[in-house]
Amino acid sequence: MISITIDKALLIQLVNFLLLIFILNMLLFKPIREAIKKRERKIQSDQDEIGKLQTEAEDRLKQFQLAIEEAKKEGLAKKEALRKAATEEERSLLAKVHSEVEEELTKVKAGIAKEMQETREKLKEEIKVFASDIAEKILGRPLSHG
Structure with missing residues (x-):
């Protein structure tokens, strides 16, 4: 007959795993x-604004x-x-109306593209900081940056 015993090491590993999952969820x-x-809300808002501007232009x-x-x-x-x-x-x-509409749509599209790129760059930087912080907390020492 096979018997399975749960010792302290297994319980500690389980607690560590659950704690790590909780910390990763909260911090990352x-x-x-x-x-x-x-x-996504900002993009949807911008798309709604573009639709509104297109409708107004039409x-x-x-x-x-x-x-x-x-x-x-x-x-x-x-x-x-x-x-x-x-x-x-x-x-x-x-010609004037068409020019105004094209110029306005171009500005809105450029603004959206710029905001999306800025958000991506900001998110990349935040992910790097979060990853470094989590790694330092897990290792219990500062990471060498070089």
């Missing part, structure tokens, strides 16, 4: 998960297109010179 995993969740473009159509109808009723002037104004307004 939980802050990383929180940073990732925060970053609405503005539709408003300008409606205004241009009205100007076309009025222009057809006027002399040829007035019709040509209205057409030139239409092109100018469309």
